[in-house]
Amino acid sequence: TQLLEQSPQFLSxxxxxxxxxxxxxxxxxxxLQWYRQEPGEGPVLLVTVVTGGEVKKLKRxxxxxxxxxxxxxxxxxxAQPGDTGLYLCAGWxxxxxxxxxxxxxxxxxx
Amino acid sequence: xxxVTQTPRYxxxxxxxxxxxxxxxxxGHRSVSxxxxxxxxxxxxxxxxxxxxxxxxxxxxxxxxxxxxxNSRSEMNVSTLELxxxxxxxxxxxxxxxxxxxxxxxxxxxxxxx
Numbered sequence: 001t002q003l004l005e006q007s008p009q010f011l012s013x014x015x016x017x018x019x020x021x022x023x024x025x026x027x028x029x030x031x032l033q034w035y036r037q038e039p040g041e042g043p044v045l046l047v048t049v050v051t052g053g054e055v056k057k058l059k060r061x062x063x064x065x066x067x068x069x070x071x072x073x074x075x076x077x078x079a080q081p082g083d084t085g086l087y088l089c090a091g092w093x094x095x096x097x098x099x100x101x102x103x104x105x106x107x108x109x110x
Numbered sequence: 111x112x113x114v115t116q117t118p119r120y121x122x123x124x125x126x127x128x129x130x131x132x133x134x135x136x137x138g139h140r141s142v143s144x145x146x147x148x149x150x151x152x153x154x155x156x157x158x159x160x161x162x163x164x165x166x167x168x169x170x171x172x173x174x175x176x177x178x179x180x181n182s183r184s185e186m187n188v189s190t191l192e193l194x195x196x197x198x199x200x201x202x203x204x205x206x207x208x209x210x211x212x213x214x215x216x217x218x219x220x221x222x223x224x
Contacts, residue, residue, distance in 0.1 A: 030209045042114070042200050042215030043153075050210075088153065092209045097166070098143070100153040 003027060004089055004101035012107040016078050021104040023089030024071045032072045032091040034063060037103075043088055046074075079108045112137065114203050114216035122222045128189040131219045135182050135203030141165075142184040143213065144176060147198040156199075159184055160207050188221075196223045 005024045013019055023032065031050045035043035047056050049065035049072060056063045060083075062075040076083055084107050090100040115134040123129050135142050143166075144156040155168040159178035176186040182203075188195055198220050202213035 033212065035215075040198075040218075040220065042116075042202075042217045045212060045214065048212060090153075090213075092211075098155065098213065100145075102152045 003099045006101040006104050010105050015108055015110050018077050020073055020075045021087055022073050023101050027093055028069050029091040029093055032089055034074055035088045037086040081108045081110050084108050114214055116201050116216035116219050120220045123191050124224050125191055127191050131186045131199055133184045133201030139203035139205055140182055141204045141207050143202045144186050145200040191223045193223050
């Protein structure tokens, strides 16, 4: 059983569309991080959310941390082909373990 | 500031052989963690080293081992390779351990076992 669940598993959209991916857990996390990984490369950190209810914006990407610190979402506005990749959420649980979700594989078609 | 460097980028080995992978963390980072990434299992934690000591270990057989040197560089060793060990092995470094420490990843070593 995954400590962090992500949905959807796969997403294929046209350039210019909006999308939201989700990261959920039954456990409380002290913080959650979002990474993007391109084929053959390591994950690259996008953002860290720390406070319950926090919303962070990074250009066209909006990240939200749930009030109960058990879930997070990533919203992309006007997706571009360069947004294609595997989006991973990860976080430190209160057992001091750093865990990853299985990822959402996004494909943005031109 | 240089990022996390992993060498080699690609490796091809045969079953039964052993392999050593290397990771140089970001300067000043003292914690190094290793992960195995496969299409079926995703990213799985192997172990974490801090101040030359293994601090945490994932659920992998004893064939997987590692060490960390005084300059924080780390190596990972896999002995008696099996076909299922084919994966992308990722190293991540962070300033410290635990909550609030951001992990920065290298590009990985792609290991193929034939």
